[in-house]
Amino acid sequence: MEWFGGVSRATGTPSVRPISPSWVHELPCGELWTVGPGAGYAVTVAKVGLLSGAVLGSHAVSTDQLSMWLSGDRRSGPPPWPGTYTVMVIDPEGMTVFADPAHALPLHFSEVEGSVVWASSSRALSGLTGTGVDPAWVSGLLVNPMGAYGRERSAFLGVRTVPPGHYLEVRKGMRVELGRWWVSPPSTPLAQASQVFRTALEEAVAVRSAQAEHLSCDLSGGLDSTTLCLLAERRTTEPRSLTAWTVHPASRDHGGDLDYAREAARDRSGMKHTLVPLTEAELPYSGLGRVPPTDEPAPSTITGARHMFAYKRIHAAGSTLHLTGDGGDALLMQSPELTLRLAGRGRLFRALRDLHGWAKLDRKSTLRLLPRLFQAGSAPCSERLTPKARDMALAIPSPRVLDMLGRDAELFALQGIGRTAHSDTQFAAFHGVRLEAPFLDRSVVEAALSFRVGDRGSPWSYKPQLTRAMRDLLPMTVAQRRTKGGTDADHHLGSRAHLPQVRDLLVEGWLAGHGLIDLAVLDRELCAAASGKDTPWGLLEPVVSAEVWARAVEANPSPAWSRIPAEQEAVG
CATH class of the missing domain: 3.60.20.10 (Aminohydrolase, N-terminal nucleophile (Ntn) domain)
Structure with a gap:
């Protein structure tokens, strides 16, 4: 480490x-x-x-x-x-x-x-x-x-x-x-903010390009990774090299994200595009026993087998530094919580319009969406957690709604994003890959925050900061994307294939041993996920990740x- x-x-x-x-x-x-x-x-x-x-x-x-x-x-x-x-x-x-x-x-x-x-x-x-x-x-x-x-x-x-x-x-x-x-940073007009954001990303990529003899990058076909790859390709000259890596199901050689990635890599002489086909062995929940110890549970824990398989290939190909688009979603994608910021700046009509749009996207009524906004980022306590766990969690201060509207809003919004990405960096380093996330550079973060709140997107506008700043760089088909590729089906398949192992992991595990989880409730939720029912993955999977992480930490001596x-x- x-x-x-x-x-x-x-x-x-x-x-x-x-x-x-x-x-x-x-x-x-x-x-x-x-x-x-x-x-x-x-x-x-x-x-x-x-x-x-x-x-x-x-x-x-x-x-x-x-x-x-x-x-x-x-x-x-x-x-x-x-x-x-x-x-x-x-x-x-x-x-x-x-x-x-x-x-x-x-x-x-x-x-x-x-x-x-x-x-x-x-x-x-x-x-x-x-x-x-x-x-x-x-x-x-x-x-x-x-x-x-x-x-x-x-x-x-x-x-x-x-x-x-x-x-x-x-x-x-x-x-x-x-x-x-x-x-x-203070807000600036759209044209100025776009130029500052472009420059910050170019410089962030340039710093990494200068350090790496063999630079590599994720190329998922999404806006974030495509931007980084194409900026890096413009700076790559002999004898340095650049390899873009795209993972995809082995059963499919076209469609979805793969087509977008191929379009981005087309006619790029300075970039080698390499595909990484994934089989059932790389499904989510595979290889949980091989997850390395990190400072905290890494976001890549559940999909660890996929990452370990890709990192092995990337390391073997000679990469000395690998770029990831981690942090781009958190920094640039908007959510219903943005309506609070709009309302706090007196833009009530825009806030109500966007709130109605977010409710339609979530297939909820506007009234049902409102309570989520006033949780200030906290998830409702689930019955899967014991009263002991909930009491301990409530004793830890968390942001209030007024904080989200005030001058500290940007700091609270960023909290946790880079820290968990750092755990992914430690995860990759364990497998010989130096992973870096330029979207989390301070200069890039400040440039993104210089966009006025009303210019940062809406239910009908997907990452306009990036598409405007990179309009001459991104292929039109990629720039016009309005969604990301979904992975729910893979997670249902993985949870079904590995349900017995996940159950065994949690029974008499670290979380249960410390009295933090209700195994009966959690087992019902795991079975529901394995059966293909709608699943709040963002609340369920952190439980499994925390168990895997705590076991890895206790099984490996600290420095x-x-x-x-x-x-x-x-x-x-």
Whole structure:
């Protein structure tokens, strides 16, 4: 597992360090490290007077750029450089670490033995604290799978999370403070927002293209992956190469998403298009016992067999960096909740019109849709969860409707998106694939949020931000798509084929052992899903994912640490 972090300690006290770090850099009263077998993280360090700074992650920030920022006004946080990264600053008063607004690189920390240790992996820190999975956090996940819960809690006891768009500040005396640094960008006219969004995506792809000798990308035929592939193809020149990968059922060699993907790849001389046929062995719920341990349940858990099969092919083909469209839906697709934002800006007629449209799409009456809006992203507590789990979840603060209408709305909307995508990145890394999601770059997120609320789509307009900004890039057939390919049928087939194994997994499993699930209710829901009945997959499958994840975490040792006297600390 690849991760990075650092420690801030009092002068003259012992310190801690992960076993066998790849890189160590000494700081005043502390250290920085990277850990893992590859060189996936770019590290830039600079010193200006009494200030020291570092940028760690996927980026192309130069020493001069970092030095220029350190020399100026740092109160508004780091600049929106392209890429996904963490920025750290050391001054005479202590250390400050900035978390990005989308949590594409989540930050966690623990206070241990007089030191404050922070890292890009909560599971890594659990090896230092010696603690296990937090049942209350898991309960919050099952009640609200979208992730708008526990803003300062990680999945592990004794490990705290820096909320997205916030900083961790450690001052003399090891005083810890969390504060917000990120501010949502102002709205701009449509033409300007489109150009800024285009530029941000181009630069995000360019940063990855420059790092990869052999770049690869998903090409599902949807708007997000197609955009990234075609932007990458424009930048690919010899001797670098680009391979686009499209998964499809082995029983079908045409139709649906496959046709859109072929159209996007047609006559692209700089891109090799490779198909990955999937058989019954790659159905959802296959291979759950092979899912690796991550910081939290990865969205790809249920479809893990498909991902593992594809990653094996991608790794064997020599990919050094793989682009995914993860985050594009969450960032660009609109939902009924947008009507609250419209109403909050005084656009009541537009809000009512859109609400009626969303109700028709959901095949519900407008009145039946209204209660969903006022849940502020929280799912109704299901009987599949025990009263104990529901009580623990309710004790974790979650956003209120007023928050969704106010200045924090953008931050709440992004919460959880990048963090879960980071778990997918860890999943892929376990299989030798470096996975990156440019749609979660801070610069791309801010560009997307610069569109006025009324320009971000409606029940009748699908991702207009992308189709307008990329009108000369996307093939007409792809740009005119109004829906995504559905996977419900595959999930019904997979749940039916693997129902006995899933049942065995849950009986006397981690969730049941902690008193979080009602096995009788859950069994009825699993049987209904296997029979082909309408299934709320977004609420049911996180239960199975959480069980698989908790078992994987407990079956695999966490990263090991060492305690070292101050005089033995290495100079990097």
